[in-house]
Amino acid sequence: MLQTKLCKIKLKNPTILASGILGVTKESVDRIGKRGAGAVTLKSLCHEERAGNSNPTMFSYDGIFLNAVGLPGQGIDSAMKDFARLDNLSLPVIGSIYGYRIGQFGEVAKKMASLKPAVIEVDISCPHMDYGKPYYADPELTAKVTKIVKLNSGKIPVSIKLSPNVYDIKEIAHAAEKAGADAITAINTTSGMVIDIDAGKPILDNKIGGVSGPALKPIAVRCVYEIYETVKIPIIGTGGITYGKDAIEMTMAGATGIGIGTAIYYRGNDVFRKVCGEIMQWMKKNKMKNLDEIRGIAHKR
Amino acid sequence: MQQTETCRTDIPQMLEIADVVQEGKGQKSFFFRHSIASKPGQFIMAWLPSVDEKPMAISYHNKKEFAFTSQSIGIFTNALDKLKKGNKLGIRGPYGNSFSTKPNACVVAGGVGLSSVSIYGARSMEHLIYRKRFKNMMITTDDGSFGRKGFTTDALDEVLSRNKKIKIVYTCGPEIMMKKIFEICQKHKVELEASLERYMACGFGICGKCMINDKICCIDGPIFNSKQLNQMSDFGNFARLKSGRKVTIKEYHSTH
Ligand SMILES: Cc1cc2nc3c(=O)[nH]c(=O)nc-3n(C[C@H](O)[C@H](O)[C@H](O)COP(=O)(O)OP(=O)(O)OC[C@H]3O[C@@H](n4cnc5c(N)ncnc54)[C@H](O)[C@@H]3O)c2cc1C
Numbered sequence: 001m002l003q004t005k006l007c008k009i010k011l012k013n014p015t016i017l018a019s020g021i022l023g024v025t026k027e028s029v030d031r032i033g034k035r036g037a038g039a040v041t042l043k044s045l046c047h048e049e050r051a052g053n054s055n056p057t058m059f060s061y062d063g064i065f066l067n068a069v070g071l072p073g074q075g076i077d078s079a080m081k082d083f084a085r086l087d088n089l090s091l092p093v094i095g096s097i098y099g100y101r102i103g104q105f106g107e108v109a110k111k112m113a114s115l116k117p118a119v120i121e122v123d124i125s126c127p128h129m130d131y132g133k134p135y136y137a138d139p140e141l142t143a144k145v146t147k148i149v150k151l152n153s154g155k156i157p158v159s160i161k162l163s164p165n166v167y168d169i170k171e172i173a174h175a176a177e178k179a180g181a182d183a184i185t186a187i188n189t190t191s192g193m194v195i196d197i198d199a200g201k202p203i204l205d206n207k208i209g210g211v212s213g214p215a216l217k218p219i220a221v222r223c224v225y226e227i228y229e230t231v232k233i234p235i236i237g238t239g240g241i242t243y244g245k246d247a248i249e250m251t252m253a254g255a256t257g258i259g260i261g262t263a264i265y266y267r268g269n270d271v272f273r274k275v276c277g278e279i280m281q282w283m284k285k286n287k288m289k290n291l292d293e294i295r296g297i298a299h300k301r
Numbered sequence: 302m303q304q305t306e307t308c309r310t311d312i313p314q315m316l317e318i319a320d321v322v323q324e325g326k327g328q329k330s331f332f333f334r335h336s337i338a339s340k341p342g343q344f345i346m347a348w349l350p351s352v353d354e355k356p357m358a359i360s361y362h363n364k365k366e367f368a369f370t371s372q373s374i375g376i377f378t379n380a381l382d383k384l385k386k387g388n389k390l391g392i393r394g395p396y397g398n399s400f401s402t403k404p405n406a407c408v409v410a411g412g413v414g415l416s417s418v419s420i421y422g423a424r425s426m427e428h429l430i431y432r433k434r435f436k437n438m439m440i441t442t443d444d445g446s447f448g449r450k451g452f453t454t455d456a457l458d459e460v461l462s463r464n465k466k467i468k469i470v471y472t473c474g475p476e477i478m479m480k481k482i483f484e485i486c487q488k489h490k491v492e493l494e495a496s497l498e499r500y501m502a503c504g505f506g507i508c509g510k511c512m513i514n515d516k517i518c519c520i521d522g523p524i525f526n527s528k529q530l531n532q533m534s535d536f537g538n539f540a541r542l543k544s545g546r547k548v549t550i551k552e553y554h555s556t557h
């Protein structure tokens with residue numbers, strides 16, 4: 001009932017663990033697989049080891065989740081030893097990568113490709129190095145990164161992960177598709193700040209962080225809706241998906257894959273099974289056999 | 302149901318330090334007049350603005366107050382050491398699971414973070430803490446400056462051989478010590494619960510660095526029983542750094 005095809009990869013259901021929520025170790029992939037996810041995205045890796053920011057790096061209140069972990073990671077070289085390969089785990093694994101400079105995206109993509117992930121996802125939301133703007137905020141830079149990753153990934157499909165912090169997400173998605181992207185992941189967190197009035201300071205040590213969780217959902221649905229109108233490649237809709245109804249809403253906006261991250265915090269590692277159960281219940285009630293029946297229907301007049 | 306799930310809140314709350322008690326050399330307890338619904342073995346995250354936010358076990362609590370005890374070993378704990386009554390810390394939690402608190406128990410502790418003790422080891426007398434709070438405890442110091450000279454592990458082996466009534470051992474302290482305690486308990490067929498430490502950033506199971514094999518230390522632990530420990534090849538051997546890179550326990554403790 002929930003079987004989904006994403007870039008020719010068969011998923012038992014559309015739910016996918018989003019990058020940066022667990023996904024640091026091989027064992028966490030199996031753990032999330034056992035809890036019902038259709039696929040797992042690893043924590044983003046770059047060309048070097050990074051400790052990330054000091055704490056506080058995350059907290060939550062009122063359905064708002066903030067984080068500024070600062071992209072900690074063991075680095076792709078260490079990960080190659082740690083994971084050895086990604087095609088023999090219990091479910092499809094998406095390898096998330098990034099670099100500081102454009103060339104590094106290619107370098108890391110090549111190494112990631114050697115581990116044989118089902119998909120390579122490119123986090124272009126990292127701080128820029130080569131140019132004045134972050135890669136996600138300029139269609140030409142997005143295209144450059146997409147091209148170099150495609151060039152280094154062989155036959156492995158590539159998904160470009162977009163940020164909502166842009167004037168027009170449609171032109172960015174279009175640029176990625178034109179440069180050869182096989183899918184779009186949308187969205188990453190939106191930027192925010194919370195100040196503790198008793199401390200008189202922003203709570204995050206990094207001061208500014210990314211908002212995720214229920215607060216992000218309307219923004220994510222809007223982005224996926226706009227991207228669906230612009231590109232033909234599949235979209236992994238991510239941002240605030242917590243319940244089955246959110247996943248259905250995201251599918252109606254046009255998503256094929258359903259990214260779930262912060263909801264683990266609210267509903268536990270079992271959130272994948274719970275969300276799938278809720279989607280199926282809704283489908284049965286509405287006499288539906290396949291999610292294709294509702295994909296993108298919000299666009300019909 | 303949906304309401305309660307997404308209402309979950311984990312944000313530091315600035316609390317005034319009501320009291321500071323010097324426990325041993327470089328070890329201080331910080332008391333807060335604030336109730337916290339905690340069970341033995343749980344921990345909080347303590348935020349010192351502009352410095353850091355780190356996990357600390359709850360070392361004392363009653364209906365009206367709670368405390369944690371910090372040992373100065375680095376930037377954060379040294380900054381805590383300078384705090385006075387009236388200063389504020391951001392507190393969130395409690396987090397983690399708890400000890401089972403069964404009768405006929407023996408508690409083995411080393412260092413700080415202990416909530417109840419019966420065999421307690423420290424480097425030397427000036428590092429001993431809570432000596433007044435707990436009666437009926439066997440103390441070992443590595444250098445023999447107080448109590449029995451030697452390690453808690455030797456003392457435990459002896460106690461378990463002599464006293465067959467002991468059904469369970471609770472332990473916290475350096476992992477190398479706990480690994481030995483685990484082996485001794487297996488030998489004597491006595492149940493063990495150990496409190497493990499890993500690098501923790503969130504405390505609520507999201508950041509993924511504190512994984513010990515397939516367990517997430519901050520939410521599935523920090524307390525693990527014999528059966529779980531027996532299946533953890535990482536226990537006593539490997540931990541992950543802040544970056545997520547896996548290293549030996551020895552390197553883990555010498556790296557930060
Ligand atoms: C569940 C739990 C309970 C703890 N309870 C206590 C306690 O009651 N009293 C106490 O003094 N200490 C406790 N600790 C350890 C305490 O968090 C570290 O000593 C402290 O973070 C050191 O910070 P630093 O900047 O002073 O030293 P650093 O130089 O940064 O670190 C020294 C060592 O402390 C450990 N450490 C550092 N940061 C962390 C972190 N974020 N999470 C886990 N370990 C870390 C590492 O082993 C490191 O090698 C606990 C740790 C955990 C995981």
Ligand SMILES: Cc1cc2nc3c(=O)[nH]c(=O)nc-3n(C[C@H](O)[C@H](O)[C@H](O)COP(=O)(O)O)c2cc1C
Pocket residue numbers: 018019020021043044058065067069071096123161187188189211212213214216238239240241259260261262263507508
């Ligand atoms: C703690 C945390 C860490 C994250 N780290 C990454 C990351 O390394 N790479 C990435 O592409 N996205 C990262 N994200 C963004 C998520 O993958 C996701 O796009 C975003 O959180 C929105 O989805 P959600 O509301 O389901 O969490 C992170 C999010 C959180 C909360």
